[in-house]
Amino acid sequence: MKSMRAAVVESFGADLNVTDRRVPTPERGQALVKLIASGVCHTDLHAAQGDWPVRPTPPFVPGHEGVGIVEEIGEGVEDLEVGDMVGNAWLWSACGTCQHCRTGWETLCESQVNGGYSTDGSFGEYMIVDAAYAPRIPEGSDPHEIAPVLCAGVTVYKGLKMTGVRPGQWVVISGVGGLGHIAVQYAVAMGMRVIAVDVADDKLALAERHGAELTYNAMGRDPAQEIQEAVGGTHGVLVTAVHPSAFGQAIGMTRRGGTIVFNGLPPGDFPAPIFEIVLKGLTIRGSIVGTRQDMVEALDFYARGTIRPTFTRRRLDDVNAVLDEMEHGKIEGRVVIDYTEEA
Numbered sequence: 175m176k177s178m179r180a181a182v183v184e185s186f187g188a189d190l191n192v193t194d195r196r197v198p199t200p201e202r203g204q205a206l207v208k209l210i211a212s213g214v215c216h217t218d219l220h221a222a223q224g225d226w227p228v229r230p231t232p233p234f235v236p237g238h239e240g241v242g243i244v245e246e247i248g249e250g251v252e253d254l255e256v257g258d259m260v261g262n263a264w265l266w267s268a269c270g271t272c273q274h275c276r277t278g279w280e281t282l283c284e285s286q287v288n289g290g291y292s293t294d295g296s297f298g299e300y301m302i303v304d305a306a307y308a309p310r311i312p313e314g315s316d317p318h319e320i321a322p323v324l325c326a327g328v329t330v331y332k333g334l335k336m337t338g339v340r341p342g343q344w345v346v347i348s349g350v351g352g353l354g355h356i357a358v359q360y361a362v363a364m365g366m367r368v369i370a371v372d373v374a375d376d377k378l379a380l381a382e383r384h385g386a387e388l389t390y391n392a393m394g395r396d397p398a399q400e401i402q403e404a405v406g407g408t409h410g411v412l413v414t415a416v417h418p419s420a421f422g423q424a425i426g427m428t429r430r431g432g433t434i435v436f437n438g439l440p441p442g443d444f445p446a447p448i449f450e451i452v453l454k455g456l457t458i459r460g461s462i463v464g465t466r467q468d469m470v471e472a473l474d475f476y477a478r479g480t481i482r483p484t485f486t487r488r489r490l491d492d493v494n495a496v497l498d499e500m501e502h503g504k505i506e507g508r509v510v511i512d513y514t515e516e517a
């Protein structure tokens with residue numbers, strides 16, 4: 175039996191156990207991938223803490239920003255070869271036949287499988303992918319640098335599209351963490367004018383380096399009024415923050431007719447002022463990752479050099495320290511687990 179190192183959630187709220195596990199065998203339609211890199215998403219922290227209404231079932235291996243090399247293919251796989259570089263994703267697979275899948279909304283499929291949540295993910299030296307859904311990594315990519323695009327990147331790229339903000343119009347990126355710092359870059363690349371909001375000045379400095387024109391610190395306060403005074407409110411807001419207060423504040427930041435897209439998933443609720451939403455004609459919508467086509471587009475922005483994740487390499491053994499730093503807002507951009515020998 176071949177074994178590997180993997181970080182396993184054995185019970186919610188406890189440290190992940192970095193331990194030996196059996197290397198899985200690819201079944202029909204699947205491939206076995208040897209990991210090179212994996213981003214650490216805040217969703218992995220929600221998964222390990224079990225703080226969402228729909229919980230995964232321990233023991234499981236988190237991680238859905240994995241990049242690696244196909245080492246073995248299962249029966250019936252014709253469009254992947256040993257040696258190809260592929261990734262995993264939150265949308266690990268979907269049914270392909272339901273109404274949502276048929277109409278280009280596979281991200282809403284009720285039979286979808288989620289990487290690192292309902293099937294084992296990329297916090298291990300090997301992972302299984304579904305050949306029909308595994309993102310293909312563009313040639314010439316740096317596997318560590320591109321890893322965050324597989325969830326953070328595609329999620330905010332899709333989220334920005336859902337705001338309907340056009341070139342030359344204003345968008346707020348609320349929360350400048352793993353998702354938000356890439357959102358600033360996609361928004362700039364898409365011709366939008368960017369305002370960044372976070373509760374930490376170092377995150378706002380990162381947003382400025384990536385092209386935000388105005389920044390506001392929301393620690394203990396609501397910058398909505400200042401944003402109204404500065405630009406007359408924004409056409410769109412993309413909320414990637416991990417605190418519910420940012421969701422309510424988004425309503426006050428928007429100009430009449432604007433659209434607010436929620437990407438962030440902190441457990442909880444926020445008060446929504448009905449009068450303001452109705453009179454301003456606001457649209458508030460959720461957005462979950464992106465389809466395979468959104469993924470191709472999101473990866474292409476990276477391949478063309480228009481977006482570039484800010485990241486720090488760490489070892490799998492550090493995963494608990496990384497999650498602790500994430501919980502306390504201490505990470506700049508993304509942390510990417512490095513599985514290569516030389517690190």
Ligand code: NAD
Nearest residue numbers: 216217349350351352353372415416417420438439462463
């Ligand atoms: P992260 O920890 O890297 O970043 C979160 C950021 O929010 C930090 O910069 C933090 O300072 C900031 N923040 C905290 N409180 C805030 C406040 N009140 N106002 C403004 N900013 C605030 O997390 P991440 O990996 O970027 O993920 C963010 C959220 O998005 C998580 O809840 C995650 O589960 C969710 N997520 C959703 C999708 C989706 O498809 N919808 C995909 C990936 C992640």
Ligand code: ZN
Nearest residue numbers: 215217325326
């Ligand atoms: Zn994610």
Ligand code: ZN
Nearest residue numbers: 269272275283
């Ligand atoms: Zn489906």
